Amino acid sequence: MPTQANVGDFLEIHWPNRKKGSYLSISNTNATWLNHQTAFVGVAARPSVTIVGRTSYTHGGLFRSPREIFFTGIVKVDIPSLSKSSLLRLPASVRTRLSNFSEADADAEFARLKKITTPVHGSFNFHECWHRPLHDIRVTSGFASPRTPPGGQPYYHTGIDLHAPMRTPVLAAADGQVVYKGESPLTGNIIILNHGGGIYSEYMHLSKFDVAAGAQVKRGETIGLSGATGRVEAPHLHWELSWQGIPLNPIRFLQASAQTCDQE
Numbered sequence: 272m273p274t275q276a277n278v279g280d281f282l283e284i285h286w287p288n289r290k291k292g293s294y295l296s297i298s299n300t301n302a303t304w305l306n307h308q309t310a311f312v313g314v315a316a317r318p319s320v321t322i323v324g325r326t327s328y329t330h331g332g333l334f335r336s337p338r339e340i341f342f343t344g345i346v347k348v349d350i351p352s353l354s355k356s357s358l359l360r361l362p363a364s365v366r367t368r369l370s371n372f373s374e375a376d377a378d379a380e381f382a383r384l385k386k387i388t389t390p391v392h393g394s395f396n397f398h399e400c401w402h403r404p405l406h407d408i409r410v411t412s413g414f415a416s417p418r419t420p421p422g423g424q425p426y427y428h429t430g431i432d433l434h435a436p437m438r439t440p441v442l443a444a445a446d447g448q449v450v451y452k453g454e455s456p457l458t459g460n461i462i463i464l465n466h467g468g469g470i471y472s473e474y475m476h477l478s479k480f481d482v483a484a485g486a487q488v489k490r491g492e493t494i495g496l497s498g499a500t501g502r503v504e505a506p507h508l509h510w511e512l513s514w515q516g517i518p519l520n521p522i523r524f525l526q527a528s529a530q531t532c533d534q535e
């Protein structure tokens with residue numbers, strides 16, 4: 272078992288030989304079975320996750336070798352301190368745009384989006400290899416980095432910011448359905464895709480939409496163009512992934528997918 276995890280990590284536990292008498296219990300977090308052999312654990316902002324079980328297992332990512340074992344694993348979760356948050360440097364035009372948008376409005380907007388991205392509709396295709404949301408990705412602000420908006424309270428970045436000059440094509444990271452297309456002073460123009468199993472991806476601050484609400488999209492398809500709408504310091508793509516409302520670290524998710532998907 273890995274002993275250290277970060278908020279937003281995506282742990283997969285594979286049970287290739289699940290037998291009668293085998294069991295797995297996971298405390299302090301949400302977990303679900305993706306299929307009869309694979310459990311899927313999202314790590315939220317809690318200090319530790321305890322995994323207890325008896326089986327032969329392999330652990331995706333950090334541990335790949337099969338073991339026949341009774342195990343107790345405690346995964347400690349690193350939570351960055353909010354006191355180390357950096358102040359968002361918003362241009363004057365963005366501050367003007369946000370002048371009537373209060374902290375309570377921002378909380379309400381986050382809650383509204385979370386409601387869209389929490390239900391489990393359809394099943395997740397564990398075999399699909401995920402695509403990057405841009406042809407080239409360069410992270411300019413990492414997952415869970417603490418930050419403070421001007422005049423507001425510190426919070427954790429729930430996605431990653433990717434370098435994207437204006438009007439860079441934004442790609443669907445996996446097959447999915449457009450479950451939300453809209454705009455707000457916070458997110459700017461935003462698209463949310465449902466990938467089944469409680470997994471959703473979000474693409475924010477777009478300058479243009481290229482898909483309709485309700486549309487089925489294919490992995491790698493252009494769904495819009497990047498921009499600087501919403502609460503932004505400069506043009507970029509904010510990309511977010513969540514599972515049942517728990518934000519996941521998108522980079523770790525891409526790595527996990529690359530290790531476990533069926534390469535075409």
Ligand SMILES: [Zn+2]
Pocket residue numbers: 412428430431432508509510
């Ligand atoms: Zn961001």
